[in-house]
Amino acid sequence: MKASEARQISDSQQPDKIVEKILERVREASKTGRYEIFVSDFGFGDSRLYDRGESGWTGIQKEVVKQLVSLGYEACLRIDSRQFVHISLGVSWDKA
Secondary structure, three states, X not given: OXXXXXXXXXHOOOHHHHHHHHHHHXXXXXXXXXXXXXXXXXXXXXXXXXXXXXXXXXXXXXXXXXXXXXXXXXXXXXXXXXXXXXXXXXXEOXXX
16 A cells, blocks of 8 residues: 555544645535535545434544534535435535
């Protein structure tokens, strides 16, 4: 394993690092005129959340959401049930 791979694994357990990565995606989406992104990694796409909802979030996930909300974003669990179920964290920044 390379040191960069080890850092990536370690960073995936730190709420601040996760928020940084999400904000990078927000920046990119904003450049295209979007006001919302969906995050399925960092455990937010875990199928166990289908039954448990937000109460199934880990402490790390709760801290990530707390930080995003404190920055003015709306962040909530999204479950899209069509042919397949898609579970994600919806992050939006529309004035509404």
